[in-house]
Amino acid sequence: MCGIVAYVGHRQASDVILKGLKRLEYRGYDSAGIALLNKSLTVYKKKGKVSDLENFIKGQNLTSHIGMGHTRWATHGEPNDENAHPHYSATKNLAIIHNGIIENYSSLKQELLRKGHTFFSETDTEVFIHFIEDIKENVGCSLDEAVRLALTKVVGAYAIVVMSFEEPDLLIAARKGSPLVVGVGKGEFFMASDATPIIEYTNEVVYLNDQELAIINKGKLTIKNTANLPLTPYIQTIDLELEAIEKGGYEHFMLKEIFEQPRSIMDCMRGRMDSASGRLTLGGLREYINKLVNADRVLIVACGTSWHAGLVAEYFFEEFCRVPVEVEYASEFRYRNPVIREGDVVIAISQSGETADTLAAIELAKSKGAIIFGVCNVVGSSIPRTTHAGAYTHAGPEIGVASTKAFTAQLTVLYMIALIVAQRKGTISEQKYHEMLVEMENVPSKVEKALKLNTQIQIIAEEFKDARNFIYLGRGYNFPVALEGALKLKEISYIHAEGYPAAEMKHGPIALIDQEMPVVVIATKDGSYEKVVSNIQEVKARKGRVISIVTEGDTLIPKMSDYVIEVPATVDPLMPLISVIPLQLLSYHIAVMRGCNVDQPRNLAKSVTVE
Numbered sequence: 001m002c003g004i005v006a007y008v009g010h011r012q013a014s015d016v017i018l019k020g021l022k023r024l025e026y027r028g029y030d031s032a033g034i035a036l037l038n039k040s041l042t043v044y045k046k047k048g049k050v051s052d053l054e055n056f057i058k059g060q061n062l063t064s065h066i067g068m069g070h071t072r073w074a075t076h077g078e079p080n081d082e083n084a085h086p087h088y089s090a091t092k093n094l095a096i097i098h099n100g101i102i103e104n105y106s107s108l109k110q111e112l113l114r115k116g117h118t119f120f121s122e123t124d125t126e127v128f129i130h131f132i133e134d135i136k137e138n139v140g141c142s143l144d145e146a147v148r149l150a151l152t153k154v155v156g157a158y159a160i161v162v163m164s165f166e167e168p169d170l171l172i173a174a175r176k177g178s179p180l181v182v183g184v185g186k187g188e189f190f191m192a193s194d195a196t197p198i199i200e201y202t203n204e205v206v207y208l209n210d211q212e213l214a215i216i217n218k219g220k221l222t223i224k225n226t227a228n229l230p231l232t233p234y235i236q237t238i239d240l241e242l243e244a245i246e247k248g249g250y251e252h253f254m255l256k257e258i259f260e261q262p263r264s265i266m267d268c269m270r271g272r273m274d275s276a277s278g279r280l281t282l283g284g285l286r287e288y289i290n291k292l293v294n295a296d297r298v299l300i301v302a303c304g305t306s307w308h309a310g311l312v313a314e315y316f317f318e319e320f321c322r323v324p325v326e327v328e329y330a331s332e333f334r335y336r337n338p339v340i341r342e343g344d345v346v347i348a349i350s351q352s353g354e355t356a357d358t359l360a361a362i363e364l365a366k367s368k369g370a371i372i373f374g375v376c377n378v379v380g381s382s383i384p385r386t387t388h389a390g391a392y393t394h395a396g397p398e399i400g401v402a403s404t405k406a407f408t409a410q411l412t413v414l415y416m417i418a419l420i421v422a423q424r425k426g427t428i429s430e431q432k433y434h435e436m437l438v439e440m441e442n443v444p445s446k447v448e449k450a451l452k453l454n455t456q457i458q459i460i461a462e463e464f465k466d467a468r469n470f471i472y473l474g475r476g477y478n479f480p481v482a483l484e485g486a487l488k489l490k491e492i493s494y495i496h497a498e499g500y501p502a503a504e505m506k507h508g509p510i511a512l513i514d515q516e517m518p519v520v521v522i523a524t525k526d527g528s529y530e531k532v533v534s535n536i537q538e539v540k541a542r543k544g545r546v547i548s549i550v551t552e553g554d555t556l557i558p559k560m561s562d563y564v565i566e567v568p569a570t571v572d573p574l575m576p577l578i579s580v581i582p583l584q585l586l587s588y589h590i591a592v593m594r595g596c597n598v599d600q601p602r603n604l605a606k607s608v609t610v611e
Contacts, residue, residue, distance in 0.1 A: 002099040003029060004180065005197045006068035006161045008171050008216055009188020013067035014057075016190070020197025021050045021069045025600060026253065026399040029071035030079035035086040035095040036064040041165035043095055045084035066168060068161045068191070070097035076105070077122030087126040089133035090117055093165045094143070096129040099193065100157035100178040108154070128154065132162065144215045147172050151211070151226045157356065161191055167217070174213040174226075179354045179381065182206040182214050182221065184235055189216045194378070195238050196397065206233045207380040236380060252598045254400035254492070258584050259451055262444040264395040264405040265577065268412040275437035278430075280420055282413075288389040291371045292417070293424045295345040298323055299338075299370070301330040301361040302349035305403040305487065309410040310349055311480035312576050316415060319573065320422040320432075331357040333364065340368040347373045347414075348390075351398060351406040353381025362386050375413050377406055391417065400599045402492050404584050407484060408447070408577050415440060415574070439571050443578070446568040450581040453565055457582055460547060460563050461589035464518050470497035471509060472583075474522035475532055481522055481576045485583030492601045493591035502528075502535040513542040520586070521561075522579050525551040526572040536560055547586075549579050 003024030007016040017034055032053040033045025038061060046056045050071065070085035077083035086095040102108070105124035108131050113119075117130050128150070136146035143164050151158075157177030164170055173180055173191050183190030183198035183205050190198045191214070195205060206223070208214055212231065215222040223231040250256035273280045285292070292298070298317055300310035307329060314325040328338070330348070340346075346365040350358045353376040362372050362383065374383045374390030377398065384390055393409035419436055422428035428436075464470075470489055474482035483499035490497045500509055502521065513519065519539050523532045533556065539546055540560055548561040551569045558564040565582045591598050 002073050002193070003071040004068070004097055004099060004159060004161060004191065004193045005070075006097070006163075006171055006173070006191035007188070008066040008169065009185065010065065011188065012062070013064045014062040016201070017067050017069035018050065018054060019200075020190075020192060021071055023196040024071055024193060025050060026401060029073050031072045031074075031081070031084035032070065033072075033084045033086050033097075034067060034069040035097070035163060036062060036067040037163065037165060037168050038064045041088075041092065041095055041163070043086050043088060045081060045086065047080050047084060066163065066171065068095070068097050068163060068171070075101055076124045082121045083123050085125060087121065087123065087129050089129045091133065094129055094133050094162060096125060096132070096160055096162050098125040098128060099159040100176075102128055102154050102158065103156040104154060124156075128158075128160070129162070143167065143170065144172050144213065147174060148213060148224075148226055148228060151176070151213075159193065169218045171216045172213065173208065174211075175208045176210045177356060177359065180208045180214075181380070182208065182216075184221065187219060189221060196399075199238065203238050204235050205238055205380070206235055207385075209385065210382075238379065252400065252588075252592075254402055254404060254588055254598050257398055257400050257405045258581070258588065260396065261405045261408050261581070262448040262451070264409050265412050265447060266444045267394045267396070268409045269416070269440065270394070272416060273437060273440065275434065275441050278434055278437065280416060280423075280437065282391045282416060282420065284391045285373065285389050285417065285420070288371055288373070289420065289424070292345050292373065292421050294343070295323055296341070296343040297345075298325045299340070299344060299346045299365070300325065300327045300349065301333050301346060301358055301365070302327075303330050303355055303357055305407050305484060306349040306351060306355075306358075306410060308480045308484040308487070309407055309414065310347070311483070312411055312477060313347070313414040313418065315477050316573050317418050317421075320418055320428050321425060322427045328361070330355065330361040333357075333361040338364075340365055340370050342369055344370050345373060346370045347375060347417075348383055348387060349375045349410055349414075350383050351377045351403055351410070353378045353383040355383075359383060359386060373417070375410055377409065401601055402488055402587075402598075404488075407580060411577055412440070412443075436571065436573070439574055443570065443574060446570060446578050447581055450567045450578055451585075453567075453582055454585055457565065457585045458589045460565070461586055461593055463563070464547075465590045465593040467495060467516070467518050469512070470495060470518050470520060471505075471512065472497060472499040472520045472522070473502040473505060473532075473535060474499070475502045475528040476526055477572055477576055478522040478524065478526070478579055481580050481583065482520070484580055485520060485522075485587070488584055488587035489590065492587055492598050493594055493596055494602070495590065502532055505535055505538065510538065510542065513539055513544040515543040515545070517544050518547060519544045520547045520549070520583070522549045523554075523557050524549065524567065524575050524579055525554065525569070526575065533557060533560075549582055
């Protein structure tokens with residue numbers, strides 16, 4: 001949510017910033033703005049898209065070697081021009097962009113109002129920059145010291161960049177709970193919410209940690225913390241290609257990422273698994289793996305699609321590792337005084353590695369002595385730096401707001417973790433262990449086959465694009481897939497959809513079934529197949545329209561379904577990697593046919609970095 005780009009160097013700053021803001025559009029936003037320094041410190045901002053901002057500033061003098069830009073996702077104050085970032089200080093000598101929430105802004109604002117300050121927006125961010133300037137003027141200190149002192153007084157989350165009219169080579173950035181990366185080029189520096197706006201210019205970056213400041217002044221980078229202790233910048237080389245963040249000929253990033261799944265699943269397993277030798281290793285877990293092997297209980301914390309991946313993992317860990325598993329919404333975890341005991345292990349799942357609720361859950365669990373494992377996609381993000389151990393999914397950048405390849409990559413890592421634990425505990429037979437490895441290696445080709453159903457799924461989408469409601473049903477390993485299918489549909493097409501365990505349909509949802517209600521049933525052949533057959537018959541008896549996801553060669557369920565999608569067979573635990581593919585494609589095509597913005601659904605952000 002929200003996006004930050006800043007630049008100082010020899011290039012035209014506005015070109016770098018506007019291009020960078022477009023690369024960050026996937027994060028979700030409702031307004032955009034830019035600040036440039038030439039004869040004055042000038043702010044341009046506009047409600048709407050970056051393209052609206054570009055039209056707004058046409059014909060203006062944008063010549064500048066330093067500047068910063070922002071895409072805002074509204075928290076304090078409605079989306080409009082006044083609340084858009086950047087924001088000026090009282091004298092307009094300073095400007096700020098900010099991701100996050102300042103929780104004590106109201107008390108700070110009242111104090112500043114008593115001093116005669118005037119505010120032009122409803123935002124906490126404008127209060128923040130007024131507060132910084134107030135400290136600078138009253139203490140008589142440098143700007144970076146004023147920023148540091150202000151940060152010791154504010155409560156909340158932030159990633160900020162501050163620039164000054166009086167110091168035309170100075171950018172000051174800081175973070176706490178919201179991501180910020182500094183790109184180091186030759187005689188130039190970049191700042192951004194993530195690496196996507198930077199990779200075109202440099203692959204050398206510094207990831208700021210919480211309560212750290214980056215000060216760029218006259219071509220020099222200085223890092224210190226809010227306690228005023230100097231730090232040595234740790235420059236990392238990022239492995240990210242520009243092509244990975246382009247659409248590559250696809251109409252939308254979401255479609256590209258759906259079709260990338262055979263490769264992303266393979267990349268997730270590459271170098272970690274070999275069925276011929278029975279080798280399965282995850283280097284990031286090595287030091288702490290015995291903690292997981294000996295765990296009395298496993299807690300999985302996640303949000304959204306990652307939570308659904310955790311639900312599948314619960315089935316898998318309990319079946320093969322014989323350990324109790326609880327899957328928690330990270331957003332609720334720390335608000336109900338959870339029981340966390342010595343011997344418990346927490347697995348935190350997040351695509352971005354910056355999910356605020358998941359980070360908060362991690363901190364709570366760590367404070368109670370739990371060992372934390374992370375499953376994350378973004379190298380250098382906050383969760384890998386906060387957890388004791390973990391594994392990257394190596395899925396590559398996911399730009400579409402609706403997660404697709406993140407889900408299957410997370411499942412792949414979770415399967416591998418569970419198999420390592422099960423083998424070490426002796427709770428899985430060698431025959432079953434090798435069978436699982438062989439089947440996992442076959443999954444990418446089976447996903448590739450499922451993707452060939454795209455044209456057929458488009459036809460089904462055309463039939464149901466005007467539906468107002470959907471129900472998704474699944475049992476066992478496919479119940480979380482039903483939840484994920486429903487989530488995908490509602491978040492990008494804005495059709496109301498709900499997922500249920502198929503057997504729960506009789507306990508309420510069956511009242512909704514009529515000839516207008518599409519019911520998507522994940523009915524692959526598994527241990528509950530006959531029960532699902534009965535559930536379909538109950539739907540048909542009430543004139544519901546059934547779309548069935550079945551295993552290739554099934555002859556029974558197609559006879560009682562209105563539409564059938566056949567997917568390749570695999571063992572039950574791995575079926576979610578395949579059965580989810582048609583649901584992703586169905587939601588995508590329905591959304592496109594309804595004219596929805598698939599990659600940037602309304603009101604949604606890719607990474608929820610504030611509560």
